[in-house]
Amino acid sequence: MPRVLYIDDDEGLRLLTSRRLSRRGFEVETAADADSGVARLREGGFDLVAIDHYMPGKTGLDALAMIGALPSPPPVVYVTGSEETSVAVAALKAGATDYVVKTVGEDFFDLLASSFRQSLERQALVAAKDEAEQALRASNDRLAAMVKEANHRVANSLQILSAFVNIQASAVGSDEAKSALRDTQQRIAAIAQVHRRLYNSDDIATIDMAEYLLPLAEELEATWSTPKSPRKVSFLSDSVRLKTDRAISLGIIVTELVGNACKYAYRPDEAGEVRIRLLQEAPNFRLSVEDDGPGVDLGAKPQGTGVGTRLIRAMAQSLGADLDYGHGPGARICVTAAL
Known part of the structure; x- marks a missing residue:
């Protein structure tokens, strides 16, 4: 089950949330304030964190900033009883992935569980995208290295071929044959020059x-x-x-x-x-x-x-x-x- 840290100063709500969300497929641990919650997050092992807005000492926005400074912060769902739009906007701007208004009854826990699932799915998609991009960059780097090596080998082969033509030109007696072979040597050199350029360039296209x-x-x-x-x-x-x-x-x-x-x-x-x-x-x-x-x-x-x-x-x-x-x-x- 996904492991969730729920940060809220209300002890009764923390206990109720833990029980209700465990029935909905989540393993929930709780913390009473921003500092203890962030300390627990530093130990690792959580897939997601939910934060209440109004808490004594540091607010949920303070906790959100502290979580954002962690090396690998989990996605954050912001939970509050406030219906002020400015709170939701501030939380989302600060890095929260979603915002849930705290209400009384099972609907709140259904909404919270749905928000958790969506946040985790979104994080999985982002991680898959990053992994695919990294794999593509690695593949492109390997391909570029292979192409550069191929150009290097082609240039060397053409240089050897040019040397063979030069030897042949020195061995023939006909001036016409010598001229034709010299022309051939120059054509080979023109092509070899391109492959030398490609080998030494970052742009292979x-x-x-x-x-x-x-x-x-x-x-x-x-x-x-x-x-x-x-x-x-x-x-x-x-x-x-x-x-x-x-x-x-x-x-x-x-x-x-x-x-x-x-x-x-x-x-x-x-x-x-x-x-x-x-x-x-x-x-x-x-x-x-x-x-x-x-x-x-x-x-x-x-x-x-x-x-x-x-x-x-x-x-x-x-x-x-x-x-x-x-x-x-x-x-x-x-x-x-x-x-």
Whole structure:
């Protein structure tokens, strides 16, 4: 049976309440004043407490404040003979779960027992809700840790794969094969960069594109630069966050466009610059990659295998993006898509 502490200065009512509520399924202990009642509560073992309002010394509101200061206070039903609304409001504001007006007869004990049951049920629901929330948070934490570990492993695997491609590139004799393998290596690096970002981020659903594309631009600059033909890859970005799959698509587009600019915009014996800009133009974002070369002839036959161009179009389609090949002294390719 639920254990209830009933605090009331009326000895006769305490005894009567104990008897009547025991018939209604409750085990009742009593206390004569606020101090002795709170001292008994500190010993623990009670599921609920009922407090009378008018008591000598400290009132029921004083006792309610003392109970609220306990480490794990039980629910409190406030009992009084007063029908003043202000008393009920004050008790509920102070933390009481319910309010019962003291009357003469069995109806009072029926009402008191009903209030006890409702308070206990409410407390059980709150406890179940808290337990479910704690379990959900623990589950989410475990899932986040597993996802971060998965991203770490994927990034490492892609790094190993990139190393295999590099070994293969050094073993082939054909310049065309070497170029194709180097392009493949850069595509792998673009994807691996995303997984490295996810591993080091608390947000595993989206990617900060500035944090992602800046190291990617630095890697591309190091890859395509030689002492005779240095390639400067500059990067400027607004604060833009994209979902992981969209970030990968955009990273591959950047990799292909920068690679094309480094290979075809400048002669093998001259320096050159490629500029990457990512701007937020709500509700869209706009990526532009530009160089100072001869520009893009859309009607001409691809200088390479054409795989890069097909990849750019495929990634743009996955983003639902528009491709714009600008005209000017150099090439300027813009990709516009929804955030």
